[in-house]
Amino acid sequence: MIELYDFQKGSVGDHKAVALYWDMGLGKTYGGLDRAKQFGDPHILIVCQKSKVQDWIDAVMDFFGEEAMNLRIQKDFDKYKTGLYHCAVINYDLLWRRREELYKLRDYTLVLDESSLIKNPRAQRTKATLRLKFDHLVLLSGTPCSGKYEELITQCHLLGWKIDPETYIDFYCNYINIYIPGKWNPVRKFVGYKNVKHLKKRLTEHGADFKLSSEYLNLPTQNYYWKKVDAPRDYKTFERTLVLEKEDGEILTGDTPLVKLLRLRQLCNGATKREALEDMIESTGDRIVIFYNFDEEKDIIKEVCKGRPLSYINGKEGVDLENYNKYTDSITLCQYQAGSYGHNLQLANKMIFFSPPLSSEQYEQAQKRIHRIGQKLPCFYWKMCTRGTIEEKIYQTLKMRQDYTMKLFTEDYLKK
Incomplete structure (x- = not known):
């Protein structure tokens, strides 16, 4: 059984819903199970990302000493519907596909891991979540600790604060309207926040708890370095003409903004970046x-890492950390979408960003995979960046804790 740290303990009070907005690395998983236990419902339904299902099953065993049903497996789903089992885990996408069966469940506490994933009220996963007939609710997210307050409106409503969305945006967010040719309505670009203390006070009144790791943990230092390389000739050619014929005869075009963005990002990975990565890997046996x-990119990295034991976290192969746990010279390849959230990789203290993500949340979360409870060594991060390319613009935007996609459409692309 898990013994909580003092800072992880707390009471749900008379709230029907609570939120643990704790910085990454503070143990939201066990804190969330503790709050769910306090609500006292006969059942607990945990919703998380696909890559985190097994982690939650393991956490339930650690905390309650019992097995959780994996609702990705049909026989487990059938068992859970009998009402004889306490805890069950399902991923967000499967929740949508099995929503009609889940709508019939009663008498349970719902735990939403990475609750920032239900930020869009029009998304299928959000609609399905809002229709569930839960008695109590636990929201878990580290995102509000680093801003992104414009994405909290749906969670405010789940906590019982029925504030009007436009009132919320006007009172707590600074933004500018950007007009795009061919679009009738302007696009909002959020440039900062205001009245943040008041916002956190109102959320706290409705069951939210904010915690920063710097306030509760004496974690090692984080050290950041650039590894910049020259852009390949193909990048410059495509940027100028939006057409490129590759050596194998394939024709690349950039006929839409999204395709142009994709091609430019892919063309940053030339020979100079591969050589730089190889030098970095050869410089350490950690x-x-x-x-x-x-x-x-995964294929490039695998080729460069030949001879070293590899582990993976990605959407296709799932989570395979056997070599990570077994070998001190292992290299773990993490795809952002699958690996940024929740995984404990603090046996390592060195991280390389082979390319930057478009999502600032994924970027922030990825850094915390090695900088968390249990890390005893200083953490070192290398940001690989191709000079004079889209990667520099992405990193600049991530530094402001903003996603890049909107900036691409509203500024960079429209200038050309």
Whole structure:
């Protein structure tokens, strides 16, 4: 059984819903199970990302000493519907597909891991979540600790604070309206926040708890370095003409903004970046965690890492950390979407960003995979960046804790 740290303990009071907005690394998983236990409902339903299902099953065993049903497996789903089992875990996408069966469940506490994933009220996962007939609710997210307050409106409503969305945006967010040719309505670009103390006070009144790791943990220092390389000739050619014929005869075009963005990001991964990565890997025999975006990048990294034991966290292969746990010179390849959230990789203290993500949340979360409870060594991060390319613009935007996609459409692309 798990013994909580003092800072992880707390009471749900008379709230029907609570939120643990704790910085990454503070143990939201066990804090969330503790709050769910306090509500005292016969059942607990945990919703998380696909890559985190097994982690939650393990956490339930650690905390309650019992097995949780994996609702990704049909026989477990059938068992849970009998009402004889206490805890069950399901991922967000499967929740949508099995929503009609889940709507029939009663007498349970709902735990939403990474609750920032239900920020869009029009998304299928959000609609399905809001229709569930839970008695109590636990929201878990580290995102509000680093801003992104414009994404909290749905969670405010789940906590019982029925504030009007436009009133919320006007009172707590600074933004500018950007008019795009061909679009009738302007696009909002959020540039900061205001009345943050008042916002946190109101959320706290409705069951939210904010915690920063710097206030509760004496974690080692984080050290950041750039590894910049020259852009390949193909990048410059495509940027100028939006057409490129590759050596194998494939024709690349950038006929839409999204395709142009994709091609430019992929073309940053030339020979100079591969050589730089190889030099970095050869310079240490310690564990390394490498984050990447595309399957093509994974293939490049695998080729460079030949001879070293590899582990993986990605959407296709799932989670395989056997070599990470077994070998001190292992290299763990993490795809941002699958590996940024919740995984404990603090056996390593070195991380390489082979390419930057478009999501500032994924970027922030990825850094915490090695900088968390149990880390005893200083953490070192290398940001690989191709000079004079889209990667520099992405990193600049991430530094402001903003996603890049909107900036691309509203500024960079429209200038050309």
